[in-house]
Amino acid sequence: MNQLPKSWSWVSIVELLDKNSNGKPFQQGWSPQCHNHPASENCWGVLKTTAIQDGEFWGHENKELPESIEPRPHLEVVKGDILMTCAGPRNRCGVVCFVKKTRSKLLMSGKMYRFRPNSTLLDSKYLEGFIRSHQAQRAIDSMKTGISDSGLNLTHGRFSELMVPLAPLSEQKRIVAKIEELFSELDSGIASLKTAREQLKIYRQALLKHAFEGKLTEQWRKDNADKLETPEQLLARIQTERETRYQQQLEEWKQAVKDWEAKGKEGKKPSKPREFKEIELSDHVFNEGWLAVNLGGISNVTGGLTKNQKRNSYGIQIPYLRVANVYANELRLDEVKTIGVTVQERETIFLEKNDLLVVEGNGSIEQIGRVALWNGAIQECGHQNHLIRARLHNASYAKLILYFLLSPVGRDFIVNEASSTSGLHTLSLTKVSNILEPVYDLLSNSAKKAK
Incomplete structure (x- = not known):
């Protein structure tokens, strides 16, 4: 492991999590037979794995739960959850996101699980940022099991071995603030590039028209x-x-x-x-x-x-x-x-x-x-x-x-x-x-x- 600052330490992720309603640090979802269309606002929906993107939560990626099936409210996703895919192709297994906001009545599917950091020890966005890092993703990739890259699994037991660089809570929050500041600058740069690309497209078409x-x-x-x-x-x-x-x-x-x-x-x-x-x-x-x-x-x-x-x-x-x-x-x-x-x-x-x-x-x-x-x-x-x-x-x-x-x-x-x-x-x-x-x-x- 990399050497850490003096006030930091390596700690197993399982030691930094609160227990879910099932009494365990990780809670997996459920995969009932659903309709093929998204659920309306007043209906229950089951999230697809595509709802979990790298650092983004897409609540619209869900399927409506039939009225004939009783929902499982204890699997409902709420603001502040950290969600991770645990099954799928290699590049889609181990994808993580922090739920900043969500509508009600959205349930986790069986190909994902959630965990909630102990707020006295660990900042949720800090943990999300670490799991998204190249270092953590390499470690997670070695934990995946399966016969081929097209269908891998990431079990709770293996993922619980992930070591997290634990900084003092106040420093975690400063790190998160700095990351968000720099990401905001990157987003602005990307927006400027998109604008320039569109302007070049217009110029290219004008050039061809004149030709x-x-x-x-x-x-x-x-x-x-x-x-x-x-x-x-x-x-x-x-x-x-x-x-x-x-x-x-x-x-x-x-x-x-x-x-x-x-x-x-x-x-x-x-x-x-x-x-x-x-x-x-x-x-x-x-x-x-x-x-x-x-x-x-x-x-x-x-x-x-x-x-x-x-x-x-x-x-x-x-x-x-x-x-x-x-x-x-x-x-x-x-x-x-x-x-x-x-x-x-x-x-x-x-x-x-x-x-x-x-x-x-x-x-x-x-x-x-x-x-x-x-x-x-x-x-x-x-x-x-x-x-x-x-x-x-x-x-x-x-x-x-x-x-x-x-x-x-x-x-x-x-x-x-x-x-x-x-x-x-x-x-x-x-x-x-x-x-x-x-x-x-x-x-x-x-x-x-x-x-």
């Missing part, structure tokens, strides 16, 4: 007026790029057919690539000299893998992206799952760097159509059917199209396509293909610089 109104490149266009492609020249170049891409796909298909025939025509014959649809120009005007084309005219828009039980038995398992992995201009790859695929799917499903990924549907209109650019971080990675992939015929367009879809102007097009008469909002391959995109000579200039 796709032509304001950011207005001077560049004036300086290069004699070098700019006309809309007709630009359209011709896009069509040439499309044809080049299609011919490349044809050659790849012919080779795949030869390989299939060489293997005795085992499995399904590779499918011939479809010819690209004609580019449909819109009369929408983004800016003078810019073309308005559908995303489907400058990319291949495709769906992904549909998850089902049968895929669990497939011999080929690959990593794949889900909706949970794709956010606005952000890929969250800390949890990537695997899925079974057929040999034929394996040849076509893999993502390529600079593929655009669009979220098909979401309960929130603000979240539908979230879009990010695949960065190639995972080799041979697929995607689920709720993510729509757009593979641009010219990959140098990718970031421009991404930023447009993130801009207020692009978001408006996405939302309009996602809307329906039923009030539901969802995207499909056709709807994503129909989203208008601005194409202009700046792309040609960027491509030349890249070369």
Whole structure:
């Protein structure tokens, strides 16, 4: 143990607690079968473990006790209690909070217990602060028992062995006051950071809006007026790029057919690539000299893998992206799952760097159509059917199209396509293909610089 100041001492927690109504220092709750909704103010409720957060009590996290079940008032949580979770995943077992205030008729569940310090020896907030400390949490973690991290227990007997650094009561109160003062400063700093983040978000959206109104490149266009492609020249170049891409796909298909025939025509014959649809120009005007084309005219828009039980038995398992992995201009790859695929799917499903990924549907209109650019971080990675992939015929367009879809102007097009008469909002391959995109000579200039 760490050396303490002279007036301090290490004392077992059980020696510093008052006895509960059960005559013991720790009192565990009760887990009856409850309704799935929170209890109203005049009804009894049983707390869920999520009511206990690190240093915070969330009384709204409860389930209503049915009227047919007699409540147990001696398990009611009151102001001044210290509550701790005693069962659950490793990161949720041993979480503690001091109850600063609470409504009446809330009962502890069987996965938590409470304890009350002897007020002549120990300040409740001091004890809560110590238990939340890294030192105490390491000690508590070693006390947990169970077969796996997904389901651990913290028994009264083992927790009672926790040693507490006991300072004089007056000094405990000064320590608590100083902690609260510093936490208040931290909270103010966090609030300022949140405000700054929101302001940056507004600035970012304003910047994107100006970009796709032509304001950011207005001077560049004036300086290069004699070098700019006309809309007709630009359209011709896009069509040439499309044809080049299609011919490349044809050659790849012919080779795949030869390989299939060489293997005795085992499995399904590779499918011939479809010819690209004609580019449909819109009369929408983004800016003078810019073309308005559908995303489907400058990319291949495709769906992904549909998850089902049968895929669990497939011999080929690959990593794949889900909706949970794709956010606005952000890929969250800390949890990537695997899925079974057929040999034929394996040849076509893999993502390529600079593929655009669009979220098909979401309960929130603000979240539908979230879009990010695949960065190639995972080799041979697929995607689920709720993510729509757009593979641009010219990959140098990718970031421009991404930023447009993130801009207020692009978001408006996405939302309009996602809307329906039923009030539901969802995207499909056709709807994503129909989203208008601005194409202009700046792309040609960027491509030349890249070369």
